[in-house]
Structures are given as C-alpha cells and as structure tokens.
Amino acid sequence: MEFLTEPFMQRALLAAVLVGITAPAVGIYLVQRRQALMGDGIGHVAMTGVGLGFLMSANPVWMATLVTVLGAVAMELIRMYGKTRGDIALALLFYGGMAGGVMLINLSPTGSNANLVSYLFGSLSTVSDEDITAISLLAAFAVLVTVGLRRQLFAISQDEEFARVTGLPVRTLNLLVAITAAVTVTVAMRVVGLLLVSALMVVPVAAAQQLTRSFRATFVLAVLIGTGVTLAGTITTYYQDVPPGATIVLLAIAVFIALTALAAPLARRRARAAETAPAAECAADGTARADDVRV
C-alpha cells in the first residue's frame, strides 16, 4: 500500500475513481438508446479542444470541455434535425475534430505530438492539482445529472416518443445527456485517454447487463465494475510500466468475458424455472378448447 503515500498516485487514484463512476453512469443512457459509439465521436472532437488549450496556453482540460460540449450539442442537433445525411455530418465533425487537434497542437509553441499522445492514451503520472480540481467539478456535475435525473433520462432513452407525450422536455434532456457525455469525456481523457474513453462508457454497462434484469441494477453494477477496473488498472501501472488506458480497458473487457461466461448457466437456470408452469408436451387427446380460436 506504499503507493498511497505518493502525491502523484493519490491524484491518479482520485481521478481514476471519478472516471470509473462517471463514464458508465453516462454511458448507460447512450447504450440504452443505441448510441454506444457516441462517446468515441465526442473523444475525437475533444482533441481540437486540447490543441486549442496548448495553442492559447490555457488549461487543456477546461478548453477541451468547452470545445467538446459545443461538439456534442452540434451532434445532438444533427441527430434531432438531420435526416438522411446525418451520419455523414457526424463523420465530418468527428474527423474534423481529430485533424483540427493534430494541426493546432503542432502550431502551438509548447505542444508536441508527445503531448498529444498523453491525451490520446491517458497519462496518469502527469495529472496536476489543477487537473484534479477540474476533473472533480466536472465529475460532480455528471453524477448530479445522471443520478438526479435518472427517471427522466431513463424515460427519454427508453422511448423518446412516449416521453414527449408525458410532457417531458425531451429536447432539453437530450441536450443535457450530450453535454454530460462531453463533460465525462474530458473527465476521462487524462486517465484512459480520448481514444479509449468510449470503452469505459460502454464496456462496464455491457458487462453488467449480462447478469441484470433491471435498469437500476445495471446502473449500480456498471459503476462498480467501472470503479473496480479503473482502480485496479491504476494500481497496476504503479508496479508495472504499462499504459493506464490500455490496462483499464483490457481489464474491463476481461470482466465482460468473465460475466458473460458466468451468465450463460444462470440464464439456462432462469429459463428452466420459467418452463415449469405449462407441461412441456402437448396433451394426448389434442381437443380444442372453446376459446382456442376466436373469430
């Protein structure tokens, strides 16, 4: 437990826990409405923010937050109003964001491709006190939204049309989900890196639902898995010289595989329990009852 005394490790562990909580908490709503790859696109756009941060000598975390939120709002508006060309517009946004980031960071006097790599793949050892403040504030916002508004967000992600007829402000809530996802991407980029952010939003949720039947249990288990793998991954990097982002994501995938293997016999047992009610075979005489066919 010697790593607990090192200040850089304390910061790294705090950042890891915050990411482990927020990424699946937002990710579950994206998975629910089948936008599992949205986080990936937002991650691409965040690169322009990081580049801008270096170019203007501002804190890259705040700059990335600003640019990513704008990008996520643009994506949501494209999703809402864009029709057939929607995916092309999204592709332009994603790759424009990525290319913009590479260009800007090369134009800046202090930035280099090495800096960019630390944002692409995460770099726990370089997390500063300033970063921790930003990450904590942003994570608090993400938790507030995803837990405080869980019923509303569940409703709009489950069935958007029905949610509108219950009078929920669906458009506003959709934008809020997009903004929260953007904020989470910037929370996570120092830990797992922009290219692997989306994995931490999606994989813990996918792993959790191998075992769960309810949204609530999926949410809780996904956050537990997320926190577990980010902590385990971060501690691993203290003892082994391995990249944190890749370690964390591989651990998450290992959990997914383990739970999937575990779930198969569980599902079989449930299916058997459900089958006990009606007899497995047809009655021998085969007579029809009066209500079998109604015309």
Add this chain to the structure above:
Amino acid sequence: MEPVISLRGATAALGSRPVLRGIDLTVRRGEVVALLGANGSGKSTAVRSVIGRVPLTGGSVELFGTELKRFRSWARIGYVPQRTTAASGVPATVREVVAAGRLSRARLGRLSRADKAAVTRAIELVGLADRTGDAVGALSGGQHQRVLIARALAAEPELLIMDEPMAGVDLASQGILADTLRAQVAAGATVLLVLHELGPLEPLIDRAVVLRDGCVTHDGPPPKAVGQHALPGHDHVHPHAADEPLRTGLLT
C-alpha cells in the same frame, strides 16, 4: 358533450406526399372511437398529429378545449404507441417501464407513495403483477403490449390514445386487453383507438371513423361485418358480448 379531441380540417404531409387531406375528428367525453382504414390511409398520422408528434400543415387540433400548442396537462392523456419490436439497449423491468408513465404526474422524477401505488395498480390492471421484476425483453409480444398499456394507465389518464393495440397480440392477451379497456371505459375514460380491424374490441366501440387516402369516408356506428365475416355460418362469438350492451353513440 364537451369535446376531448377536436381535429378540424387537418392536413399533414410526410415529405411531399399529403397524408391527411383535411380531416375532421371529434371525440367527446366518455366516447370510444375507433379509427379504421387500410395501411397508408393516414390513421396513424392522424393520431400522431393529435398528440403533436406530426406537425399539421393546416387545420387545428384541440385537446380538452385547449389549442395543442398551449396544451400542458399531459397527465390527462395516456398514449400507447404502436409497438416497436426493438427493445432498448439496456435491460429494464416491467415496473421500471411502467413507472416512466407516471412522470407526467411526478414532474421532478420523485415518485411519492401515491405514485408508486398507481404504478402497482396499473401493472395489476393488465394482469402482470407476477412479472413486475422481470425484464421486458423476456416477455412475449402480447405481454409487452400489456406493459405499454400499463405505462399509459400509470398516470391515471382521462383520455387513452392507442395505436394498433391489438397488432401481433396473442388471444390470451387480447382478452386481457379488452377487459382492461372495458374497465377503463366503465370508469369514464375516453378512448381513441387506431385499429386494423374491429376484432375483440368491437362491443366496446361507440363510433368508427374510417379513413381512406387521408380523407374521412365514414363517421358513425361501426361498419357491419362484410364478406366472409357476414356469412350465416360464421359464428361471431365474443366472450364478453353478453354482459355489455351494444352502445351506439349516435342513438344515446
């Protein structure tokens, strides 16, 4: 009687194709109105324009005497959308889905004890009390449809709007749905249904509005069975027809 739904001269288009070409539809308090018509006749579009999901290019919609644009009392309406086959990406239990229907009364997302009791009651009404904790993905098509109806009933609405509630529903669930609807009507609910055929709901229906190519071609008592259904040997039995006197909105 006070009109609950009032659609006047409604026109709507999907892309450049006109789907509604000036339809009038009035549903009064306590009435059960079926909207019938072939595929593409505009019946789903008409219903979706009533709840503001399809913008009208002309004409007007009023709900409970209020212009749709100013209408805010969504808790008075229970909406059952046409069943979608795709479940969402994350498991959810019957209770979780039905509770979403209560949000129109619990604005801030906090469900009080009364709200929770209403959710339980709605699940009991559709006969799924023993399945509350099950994932909706594990239900049959008919049970899934009952969940959607329970979700609409959770807000204890005065007006039920249902889009093809019987489509792809097994006979057992059809019977339960008909019973549920009968109880709602007996308690004073107003109902607008989109139906492909009258089927087991026929005895409940006061009035039928038939659409063809975006125009109303019939507005009155449910059309008589024709073709094979009208043949003398065709035993048109409905298990509940006996205790439910046929009501014709025009004569009473």
